[in-house]
Amino acid sequence: LLLKKSNWINRSKEKLLQKKGKALDFSQQAQLYYQGQAYPLRLIEQTKKRTILIFDKEVFLLYYHHYDEVLFQKHVDNFYKEEAKEFVPLLVEKWSDQMALTPTNIRFRKTKRQWGSCSGKNVLSFNTMMMKLPQDVIQYIVIHELAHIQHKHHKKSFWELVEKYMPDYKQHVTELKKYTT
Structure with missing residues (x-):
């Protein structure tokens, strides 16, 4: 079922990101800005079934179980909030x-x-x-x-x-x- 609906899921995800603004880059070269400074964003896959964003004043660490850019964006937005x-x-x-x-x-x-x-x-x-x-x-x-x-x-x-x-x-x-x- 997921394979059948994968195109629809991806299109829906893109529409959501477009509504919310420019999509963030979640590649290994990604950066997030905080108070005018660019900091590297490191994605770390983990076995724990949760996503968490940590900023240690030098680097942003995004721990995740399942790669989901919409969820990642929510965590970044929540950090700024x-x-x-x-x-x-x-x-x-x-x-x-x-x-x-x-x-x-x-x-x-x-x-x-x-x-x-x-x-x-x-x-x-x-x-x-x-x-x-x-x-x-x-x-x-x-x-x-x-x-x-x-x-x-x-x-x-x-x-x-x-x-x-x-x-x-x-x-x-x-x-x-x-x-x-």
Whole structure:
């Protein structure tokens, strides 16, 4: 049955990956980015029937029982989400204190088009994939979204507030344009 349906399974898997964005390379030369640095990704087949992704600050290790790129992608996405939930609130707290602007809540999700947003109710949302970006660019995104608590637009007063807390913000805007979500 699996052999009969293998073409359908592969097509479905490709469609799912296309919906979720660019497919990751899970070859032996693969790399994952974390806070602006590229780290090698090593795939290690194991007898345990589970998949686990470990990052030891030098290399990503992906232990698996059955080769499944869709499952691997879920583990990578989950890694970025958990890291964002741990790292970004610390930045929000730091900059929130300095800027005297407090969000009502912070949310995280993987999005296709935005690195962050600020709702009308001052809820900050961040793209979990921002954990691939350099730390200074991540800080720029946090400052940018916090500034939207005071200014719900991108007029001169908004950019003046961003510049007050990050004088070199234009450099980060330029760098951010190199990346896709």
